[in-house]
Amino acid sequence: MIGRALVFLALLPLSALAQIQLVQFDGVNENPVGTTYSVGTAAPGDTLPTRFRVRNTGTALATLQTLSLAGTGFQITSAPALPYIIAPGSEAEFDVAFSPQLTGSYSAFLSVNTITVTLKGTSAPDASLMLAGSAAPLMTASVVNFGSVAEGSTQLQAFMLFNAGSGSVTVNTLTVSGVGFHGPIGLAAPVQLAAGQTATFQVAFEPQSATPAQGILTLDQRAFNLQGQGIAPQPSGASIAFASMLFGSAQQNSVSIALASPSLANVTDWTLQLSFQPASGLPDDPAILFLSGMPRLAPVTFSVGSATATIGGEPSITFQTGTTAGTILFTLQRGDKTIVQQASVPIAPGPISFDTAASVRKFNELDVSVAGFDNTYSASELAFTFYDTKGNTVPPGAISVNASSDFQQYFAATQQGGMFALLAKFPVTGDTTQILSVDIQATNSAGVTTASKVPIGN
Amino acid sequence: MKTSLAALSFAALSAWAQTAIAPPQVGFIQDQLGSFRQISGLAGNFIMGAPAATSVISATFSGSFGLVKTNPAILVTDAEGHLVTSASAPSGPALFAFSANGQPALVYLISSQALLQWNGSAFVPIPLDSAAIAADTLWSIAAPDPDHAAFLVERRDGLWTVRVLLTTGEMDSQSALPGLKTPALMLANGDVVSTETQGLVISASDGSEVHLAAQLPRGFSLQQIGDGWLQLRDLSQHHDVAVRVLKNHEGLYALPAVSQ
Numbered sequence: 001m002i003g004r005a006l007v008f009l010a011l012l013p014l015s016a017l018a019q020i021q022l023v024q025f026d027g028v029n030e031n032p033v034g035t036t037y038s039v040g041t042a043a044p045g046d047t048l049p050t051r052f053r054v055r056n057t058g059t060a061l062a063t064l065q066t067l068s069l070a071g072t073g074f075q076i077t078s079a080p081a082l083p084y085i086i087a088p089g090s091e092a093e094f095d096v097a098f099s100p101q102l103t104g105s106y107s108a109f110l111s112v113n114t115i116t117v118t119l120k121g122t123s124a125p126d127a128s129l130m131l132a133g134s135a136a137p138l139m140t141a142s143v144v145n146f147g148s149v150a151e152g153s154t155q156l157q158a159f160m161l162f163n164a165g166s167g168s169v170t171v172n173t174l175t176v177s178g179v180g181f182h183g184p185i186g187l188a189a190p191v192q193l194a195a196g197q198t199a200t201f202q203v204a205f206e207p208q209s210a211t212p213a214q215g216i217l218t219l220d221q222r223a224f225n226l227q228g229q230g231i232a233p234q235p236s237g238a239s240i241a242f243a244s245m246l247f248g249s250a251q252q253n254s255v256s257i258a259l260a261s262p263s264l265a266n267v268t269d270w271t272l273q274l275s276f277q278p279a280s281g282l283p284d285d286p287a288i289l290f291l292s293g294m295p296r297l298a299p300v301t302f303s304v305g306s307a308t309a310t311i312g313g314e315p316s317i318t319f320q321t322g323t324t325a326g327t328i329l330f331t332l333q334r335g336d337k338t339i340v341q342q343a344s345v346p347i348a349p350g351p352i353s354f355d356t357a358a359s360v361r362k363f364n365e366l367d368v369s370v371a372g373f374d375n376t377y378s379a380s381e382l383a384f385t386f387y388d389t390k391g392n393t394v395p396p397g398a399i400s401v402n403a404s405s406d407f408q409q410y411f412a413a414t415q416q417g418g419m420f421a422l423l424a425k426f427p428v429t430g431d432t433t434q435i436l437s438v439d440i441q442a443t444n445s446a447g448v449t450t451a452s453k454v455p456i457g458n
Numbered sequence: 459m460k461t462s463l464a465a466l467s468f469a470a471l472s473a474w475a476q477t478a479i480a481p482p483q484v485g486f487i488q489d490q491l492g493s494f495r496q497i498s499g500l501a502g503n504f505i506m507g508a509p510a511a512t513s514v515i516s517a518t519f520s521g522s523f524g525l526v527k528t529n530p531a532i533l534v535t536d537a538e539g540h541l542v543t544s545a546s547a548p549s550g551p552a553l554f555a556f557s558a559n560g561q562p563a564l565v566y567l568i569s570s571q572a573l574l575q576w577n578g579s580a581f582v583p584i585p586l587d588s589a590a591i592a593a594d595t596l597w598s599i600a601a602p603d604p605d606h607a608a609f610l611v612e613r614r615d616g617l618w619t620v621r622v623l624l625t626t627g628e629m630d631s632q633s634a635l636p637g638l639k640t641p642a643l644m645l646a647n648g649d650v651v652s653t654e655t656q657g658l659v660i661s662a663s664d665g666s667e668v669h670l671a672a673q674l675p676r677g678f679s680l681q682q683i684g685d686g687w688l689q690l691r692d693l694s695q696h697h698d699v700a701v702r703v704l705k706n707h708e709g710l711y712a713l714p715a716v717s718q
Contacts, residue, residue, distance in 0.1 A: 012463065158686060250500055250501070252502040252711055287503050287505050288500060292696075292712075293699065293715060295714075303647060320502065320714070321503075323500075355482070361526060370501070371482040371500060406478065406479055410479040414481055416481040416498060416499075419482050419498075420479050420480070420482065421481065421482040421483070422479050424478065
């Protein structure tokens with residue numbers, strides 16, 4: 001590619017030759033660079049970065065072939081690999097750092113192809129600036145990010161001034177500017193620091209809108225960038241409440257969300273997530289879900305001045321507890337996925353529950369049907385005891401069957417949670433009208449359930 | 459003769475199940491997407507199944523059979539939602555009635571004011587004296603016995619039951635149902651589910667009543683969705699409710715939403 005470009009360059013007429021220009025780029029504007037350029041002032045131990053651009057102002061490709069710097073206190077910290085082809089109108093960037101170790105005047109020779117510039121810098125005694133808790137001085141023009149802060153809230157950042165020199169220094173200017181940024185708090189210029197002495201102060205970020213914010217911390221001739229992101233004020237003191245605290249299987253319950261104080265903003269990006277952690281060895285239960293909207297995720301919104309949320313557009317949302325033992329977990333999340341609150345609904349293992357139990361008399365046969373659930377999936381023995389018109393047990397008495405394998409196969413083959421419907425048929429010798437009722441008993445790992453004297457219908 | 463029981467044996471629970479243990483079935487609902495959709499589960503613990511028919515205008519299910527009205531046809535389904543037969547019908551909604559054992563019995567086509575009787579394999583038109591059932595609103599039909607159709611009609615003076623003799627299509631008798639409000643539905647056993655300020659009320663033919671407290675939606679309809687189950691179909695907010703009318707197990711339960 002480079003070879004082709006060079007051949008192309010050779011074929012161009014003289015008027016189309018490449019032409020490069022060196023400029024300084026401050027992040028917004030390009031500033032001309034003459035034969036000398038002053039990068040500014042830095043305290044001993046500090047670093048002052050300067051970004052340059054090599055711009056191709058010609059109409060043909062240009063090649064950046066030479067980029068060098070000679071002199072104490074200066075160094076090139078980033079640059080493209082050479083040779084570097086610059087298209088017409090385009091540019092290449094490189095950074096120079098001025099890092100004086102002692103006070104005094106510094107200079108260095110910068111060569112860019114045929115352009116030579118004398119860089120100058122001054123090092124005057126001044127305090128180093130550090131973030132509290134950090135031992136590394138901040139570079140001039142470096143960025144201090146306050147993160148995301150809600151409107152109405154304040155994020156404080158502590159700074160420390162440190163005199164690393166052998167003599168005393170005086171900080172004459174210490175200011176904070178920028179909408180939403182306030183300070184310095186706890187310290188005011190002028191600040192005199194003896195050798196090795198420190199002083200601390202804070203800068204506050206109080207966003208006034210849900211937008212990005214920028215500010216400047218000025219320390220004598222040095223400027224440091226302050227950044228923060230204002231976000232809508234987040235409701236606080238959110239709590240999850242249930243309509244009923246009597247938790248169990250096969251229930252419909254509802255959940256609502258309340259705030260400790262009215263919301264200061266319209267908030268529309270929170271969610272309430274439902275998840276289920278089944279008891280050991282048990283599967284998930286498809287019946288555990290919200291009854292409106294998406295099965296296990298509901299949007300949560302707060303309106304200004306309201307201390308209650310709407311969930312899926314309603315003051316509360318109804319859910320089913322299923323028929324599997326375990327724990328139903330509700331997680332309230334902010335839009336940034338921060339978990340605000342969690343609440344769990346324990347579903348304890350229980351004996352088999354009968355929803356309906358019935359029996360029907362047929363010719364030479366009695367049919368017993370049961371619908372219910374076993375939230376442990378461990379149903380085992382079933383027992384049926386029939387009674388005659390006088391209340392006596394019909395021979396042979398209690399009829400038991402171990403249905404464990406039948407239930408295991410059923411639960412493994414279906415995805416209905418612990419729900420089941422069972423039909424047992426009993427051939428009868430004699431007059432079935434003489435049998436009036438039946439006791440139905442079912443056993444699982446949590447206990448025994450009995451439906452007594454279930455009448456036998458026709 | 460001495461009565462005794464032989465050994466226990468498991469058998470099919472119903473036409474749905476081939477094994478002794480099966481998922482409990484509620485029936486089929488007409489969901490908010492216009493589908494005739496299977497629903498399984500127990501009171502307060504429902505699981506929606508797959509749709510058996512779409513573009514449904516009216517539907518009901520007895521626990522054994524389904525009756526579905528689409529724009530061009532009446533469909534009869536079995537207990538699993540499989541099509542048993544279909545018949546052409548004019549567009550518009552329909553009212554349905556089952557016999558006491560859950561067999562299809564009657565269909566009333568509202569747009570054409572036609573009454574059809576199921577003869578076991580097809581629908582047969584019944585001559586109907588439309589003046590007999592003249593009303594502001596016709597809410598429900600029932601098949602109280604093989605010889606009669608019962609119409610639940612709302613007139614200016616309230617709710618009435620009008621019995622029509624199927625052989626002639628003429629009114630046989632009528633009786634007022636004082637105090638009952640609409641929407642209302644007559645069940646195959648003669649019970650009437652009607653509306654009151656605080657919810658629903660189930661009025662049995664023996665005069666007993668069961669009140670089910672609920673905050674009712676502004677507009678709704680009632681239809682049978684299974685043996686002992688009705689659907690309260692919210693016509694605006696799509697918050698459907700299952701109404702259990704099984705004696706001593708009466709209750710109201712929210713139905714899960716269905717997704718596209």
